[in-house]
Amino acid sequence: MISPSKLRLLAASLASAAAFFAVPAVGFMIGWSQMPYLNADGTPDNAPVRGAGVFILLSPVLFVLITAFAFFGGLLLRRFGQLKPKALLLIVVLLSIAGGALFARDMPFGWKDTLISFLVFAALVFVASGLSALAWWKVAMRIS
Numbered sequence: 852m853i854s855p856s857k858l859r860l861l862a863a864s865l866a867s868a869a870a871f872f873a874v875p876a877v878g879f880m881i882g883w884s885q886m887p888y889l890n891a892d893g894t895p896d897n898a899p900v901r902g903a904g905v906f907i908l909l910s911p912v913l914f915v916l917i918t919a920f921a922f923f924g925g926l927l928l929r930r931f932g933q934l935k936p937k938a939l940l941l942i943v944v945l946l947s948i949a950g951g952a953l954f955a956r957d958m959p960f961g962w963k964d965t966l967i968s969f970l971v972f973a974a975l976v977f978v979a980s981g982l983s984a985l986a987w988w989k990v991a992m993r994i995s
Contacts, residue, residue: 863991950976
């Protein structure tokens, strides 16, 4: 039998994972609607369709991973008495820096492009994970 507090954390973790996918979903909708579907040489390109397909294919796995990370992270923070908004903000900032560094590490066009890529990806990860953390906090602290 799951205790009510763990059930509350599970519900918050599910809401957190759903909120995390709001940013990529909006980005794909905008990118898909504005992509010209042509390469520079005039040949057709279905990259937006392939990108959306890969996202749809991987999203159940990512959803489960994000839910598990949020659930066990919440349990860990609660166990150490650090279940506070400051701790969640610190996690979001560290995740943003790590995500920006991960996505920008192999830019072959110089340090300026690497810095721009880092800032863009760090900002996207910050918005997605910040929205996810906010949803987690609101659900975890409201449901009794």
